[in-house]
Amino acid sequence: MDLGDVIIYHGGAFKPYRDARVGLLTHGLNYGTGCFEGIRGYWHAPENQLYFFRLAEHYNRMRASAKLLMMKLPETTEALCRHTVELARRNEYRQDVYVRPLAFKSSEEIGVRLHNVKGDFAIVAVPHKSYFDASKGLKVGIASWRRIDDNSAPARAKLTGVYVSSALAKTEAVENGFDEAILLTPDGHVSEGSAENIFIVRDGVVITPPVTDSILEGITRDTLIELCRAELNVDVVERSIDRSELYAAEEVFFSGTAVGVGPVIEVDRRQVGSGEIGPISAALGDLYEKVSVGKLERYRKWVTPCFPALVGAS
Ligand SMILES: Cc1ncc(COP(=O)(O)O)c(C=O)c1O
Numbered sequence: 001m002d003l004g005d006v007i008i009y010h011g012g013a014f015k016p017y018r019d020a021r022v023g024l025l026t027h028g029l030n031y032g033t034g035c036f037e038g039i040r041g042y043w044h045a046p047e048n049q050l051y052f053f054r055l056a057e058h059y060n061r062m063r064a065s066a067k068l069l070m071m072k073l074p075e076t077t078e079a080l081c082r083h084t085v086e087l088a089r090r091n092e093y094r095q096d097v098y099v100r101p102l103a104f105k106s107s108e109e110i111g112v113r114l115h116n117v118k119g120d121f122a123i124v125a126v127p128h129k130s131y132f133d134a135s136k137g138l139k140v141g142i143a144s145w146r147r148i149d150d151n152s153a154p155a156r157a158k159l160t161g162v163y164v165s166s167a168l169a170k171t172e173a174v175e176n177g178f179d180e181a182i183l184l185t186p187d188g189h190v191s192e193g194s195a196e197n198i199f200i201v202r203d204g205v206v207i208t209p210p211v212t213d214s215i216l217e218g219i220t221r222d223t224l225i226e227l228c229r230a231e232l233n234v235d236v237v238e239r240s241i242d243r244s245e246l247y248a249a250e251e252v253f254f255s256g257t258a259v260g261v262g263p264v265i266e267v268d269r270r271q272v273g274s275g276e277i278g279p280i281s282a283a284l285g286d287l288y289e290k291v292s293v294g295k296l297e298r299y300r301k302w303v304t305p306c307f308p309a310l311v312g313a314s
Pocket of ligand 1: 038074169177193194195197216217218219220221255256257258275
């Protein structure tokens, strides 16, 4: 499908992507004054159904990001969820989908600030292409770039400008032969990957950096914490992690909308645990795959179906 033909939601209307244009002086493009989300839709062929995962939570997080930029999302979360489902229907997506809602300062006036700048809002849904293949485990390196500090530009909010930090680290990692980067906080603790939160396992306990260690408050992170406790009966502790604990850990894994559960098998050329995907990472990967297509009844609250249900399907 040509991107220009994809139906998007913009300016309160559904239209082809090619009809939505921004000018070169757009504030958000020049100053990074925008915020966005990344949402997955999982195609479940047995039910002929597309499920969006934790749709409302993504729009709620976006509302908080927008607030930081002194912007308001133009509609309620319920309405934005409805439009997202409508996009899947209008584009007749019967495959995995990636949704990118974007709110940005749209004025074409020179001048860096947040106040008195008008905003714009769009939702684009495109067929999903795998971000990277984590199925064999990832080899990662610590970035020489530090994660941005909350008092400089908060990583907690998904702000377009803040992603320069991720881009610097990711490219450095790939050019050094790694699959992904791990960024440290300004005071040297483990923060997160370029587009993923991080977990380690030590003595059977799952540990992840707290939300005060310059991380995006990940929706997959929240999902895995709940699944660990409720389904695997494994303790999860949110505390700062030292760099050297990554080398000592039995398991390390990433979490994120793009990667799902991304097991890490090497950090800074040191093998993690046995060098194989560990049992907790594998179990969480299996569970996540199931909950993302509504296969576990108690987590169906997390999925939004797009198409009418097949009669008799379960
Ligand atoms: C910097 C960063 N951290 C963590 C995540 C994971 O967040 P989520 O699980 O909500 O996708 C993402 C992905 O959106 C990200 O960009």
